[in-house]
Amino acid sequence: MVNQRDIVNRIADKTGLYKKDIKEMLLAFKEVMVDIIKEDETMFLKEIFTLKTITKKARNRYIAPYGKTIMEKEHKIVKIIPGIRLTEIVKNNIETEED
Numbered sequence: 126m127v128n129q130r131d132i133v134n135r136i137a138d139k140t141g142l143y144k145k146d147i148k149e150m151l152l153a154f155k156e157v158m159v160d161i162i163k164e165d166e167t168m169f170l171k172e173i174f175t176l177k178t179i180t181k182k183a184r185n186r187y188i189a190p191y192g193k194t195i196m197e198k199e200h201k202i203v204k205i206i207p208g209i210r211l212t213e214i215v216k217n218n219i220e221t222e223e224d
Contacts (some may be wrong), residue, residue: 129148129151132151133147133148133151158176161176162176162178162203165178170208171208172208172209172210172211173207173208173210173211174205174206174207174208174211175205175206175208176203176204176205176206177203177204177206178201178202178203178204179201179202179204180199180200180201181197181199181200181201181202182199183196183197183198183199184196184197185197
């Protein structure tokens with residue numbers, strides 16, 4: 126798993142920027158993402174992903190271990206839709222592993 130420190134180091138290696146500046150930029154980017162989600166807006170990074178909130182309707186849900194049906198309230202979730210570039214990378218990695 127790649128954590129924030131690893132991301133900062135990789136960006137610093139690619140750009141030559143100071144790690145302190147990259148860390149501040151990542152923190153600001155995370156805050157902007159949260160603000161976008163709070164505002165019910167859609168975030169689109171071309172070829173990478175689309176991030177948006179969707180509303181799940183209320184429904185009955187069966188919980189097998191307890192043998193009960195509960196009424197799940199209407200709620201919102203965050204949906205991440207991969208962009209074409211991410212999709213192609215994953216697809217190509219799978220094809221390469223099968224060869």
